[in-house]
Amino acid sequence: MTRFDGKVVVLTGAARGLGQATARLLADRGACLALVDIRREEVETLATQLGGSARAFYADLAQVADIRALVGEIVEHFGGVDVLINNAAVCPRIPFEASTERDWERLMSVNAKSQFFLMQAVCPIMRERGGGRIVNVISASGQFGAVANASIYSGTKGAIVAFSKSVAREVVADGIVVNCFSPGTMRTDLITNLSDEQQEQVRQMIPLGRFATAEEMAVNLAFVASDECAFTTGATFDFIGGVLMR
Numbered sequence: 001m002t003r004f005d006g007k008v009v010v011l012t013g014a015a016r017g018l019g020q021a022t023a024r025l026l027a028d029r030g031a032c033l034a035l036v037d038i039r040r041e042e043v044e045t046l047a048t049q050l051g052g053s054a055r056a057f058y059a060d061l062a063q064v065a066d067i068r069a070l071v072g073e074i075v076e077h078f079g080g081v082d083v084l085i086n087n088a089a090v091c092p093r094i095p096f097e098a099s100t101e102r103d104w105e106r107l108m109s110v111n112a113k114s115q116f117f118l119m120q121a122v123c124p125i126m127r128e129r130g131g132g133r134i135v136n137v138i139s140a141s142g143q144f145g146a147v148a149n150a151s152i153y154s155g156t157k158g159a160i161v162a163f164s165k166s167v168a169r170e171v172v173a174d175g176i177v178v179n180c181f182s183p184g185t186m187r188t189d190l191i192t193n194l195s196d197e198q199q200e201q202v203r204q205m206i207p208l209g210r211f212a213t214a215e216e217m218a219v220n221l222a223f224v225a226s227d228e229c230a231f232t233t234g235a236t237f238d239f240i241g242g243v244l245m246r
């Protein structure tokens with residue numbers, strides 16, 4: 001089992017779903033956790049429950065100014081950053097023809113721009129410590145398209161794959177690796193806006209025949225974020241039940 005003793009891990013979208021499951025796992029494995037979310041009360045409650053070295057940070061990651069202030073606060077508290085897990089995202093269901101410029105701006109900002117500028121804010125700090133690990137959570141829809149009215153969302157996830165590879169090349173000499181993590185469909189808030197019928201359609205597309213659990217995805221995410229996953233950068237790790245075979 002991979003340990004994170006003494007590692008400072010910044011985890012976004014920590015209040016719910018995959019983020020919360022990952023926070024619980026990494027706390028058990030000894031990480032010093034900077035838990036970031038827009039749901040202030042929930043993330044504070046989680047940090048209190050986890051105790052030890054977990055601390056809650058409130059931010060709306062759509063705002064670059066908030067991201068820079070956030071990273072400053074985290075460094076002031078923990079003294080540095082070893083691992084960044086860019087996990088926060090939203091997925092409203094908006095048909096293509098009903099999508100507005102505002103929808104585009106908000107989704108691109110929360111899902112993709114946040115990941116880009118968080119990487120930019122932590123890389124100088126990681127470089128000072130001799131390296132670090134970044135994991136950007138994407139979605140299989142960023143590779144083959146979304147199934148139910150989520151075209152902008154799938155675009156945000158595809159953008160992340162592309163810029164992660166470019167950033168991976170630019171920071172590799174500093175000992176920083178950047179990989180993408182593609183989780184399988186989980187019954188979190190993100191898919192509760194799908195009807196039961198739509199959820200069943202999605203399930204039928206999964207060769208392994210079931211949805212993933214946030215807890216099992218957290219185990220895989222922890223591996224990609226760990227020093228054990230050493231000889232790779234610019235890669236995408238698929239844990240999607242066989243939906244995409246490559």
Ligand SMILES: NC(=O)c1ccc[n+]([C@@H]2O[C@H](COP(=O)([O-])OP(=O)(O)OC[C@H]3O[C@@H](n4cnc5c(N)ncnc54)[C@H](O)[C@@H]3O)[C@@H](O)[C@H]2O)c1
Nearest residue numbers: 013015016017018038060061088089139185186188189190
């Ligand atoms: N659930 C799935 O089936 C599925 C499938 C593929 C990929 N993913 C990806 O997994 C990741 C986690 O998703 P989830 O299913 O746990 O979703 P979720 O909705 O349960 O959790 C997302 C978290 O992000 C936070 N968040 C949203 N907007 C924010 C903002 N502006 N600033 C800060 N925090 C914000 C939310 O408060 C929430 O705690 C996402 O990147 C998602 O795209 C999920």
